[in-house]
């Protein structure tokens with residue numbers, strides 16, 4: 624009995640893939656409204672002092688959006704990110720579970736913290752394959768919108784043109800920075816989640832109810848915040864590198880030097896508030912969706 628309680632469940636990368644996709648959808652459902660608000664506040668027309676401003680702040684913007692457009696107004700434009708985030712989280716959870724499976728010496732033996740961290744790192748390696756080109760294209764489009772000139776008609780046009788003009792290397796420009804950003808942060812992300820979930824779930828309940836709501840939400844939320852805390856500085860470097868004109872930077876160290884010279888250390892934490900406000904609820908929802916889906920899949924197909 625005691626042994627049975629300690630035994631960890633058999634890991635199924637396939638189920639983790641599907642459940643990860645559900646988690647990704649939940650991440651977006653919880654996170655997208657805050658993103659809509661952020662973008663509306665960022666882009667509302669500047670009023671001169673006597674004029675009427677559309678939104679006076681975050682809360683005002685939420686209230687006006689919901690009263691004019693209903694709750695669905697907060698979910699405008701969710702299609703495109705959904706098509707990216709759900710597959711990304713599916714691949715991420717797949718990589719994580721594959722890492723766990725590869726390191727599991729014998730069934731039922733618990734993984735060490737280092738092994739869990741390394742499994743999370745593997746998730747970061749897996750997602751980079753799609754995240755690196757995705758980020759390169761996204762950042763180029765985001766910057767072009769703010770600078771007013773349209774070089775690319777959209778994501779597909781951007782990808783084809785990069786590929787035709789300079790080959791696959793150009794599409795994958797920034798891959799090393801994406802790895803630096805995502806490998807250790809994913810390791811920490813998954814380790815934090817597993818560690819806190821276990822820590823917060825009372826010993827006796829671990830085998831009986833693998834789903835304890837507060838533990839999952841708190842562990843997921845904190846994991847999300849920690850992920851961003853260590854991922855944001857390399858993220859700032861990556862965005863700068865991926866959107867810079869060719870030849871502007873000789874290498875990564877060069878980007879770091881430039882950011883530090885122009886803005887100091889706080890330049891590495893740009894966009895901090897918007898990101899952190901969103902990270903807790905989004906990742907709490909992500910892990911909840913993941914755990915519920917995994918439980919459902921285990922119930923539907925126990926032997927898979």
Ligand SMILES: *[C@@H]1O[C@H](CO)[C@@H](O)[C@H](O)[C@H]1NC(C)=O
Pocket residue numbers: 804808847850851854855858906
């Ligand atoms: C972790 O942080 C990186 C940003 O730097 C972000 O792209 C990624 O989506 C985050 N992961 C999760 C699950 O929030």
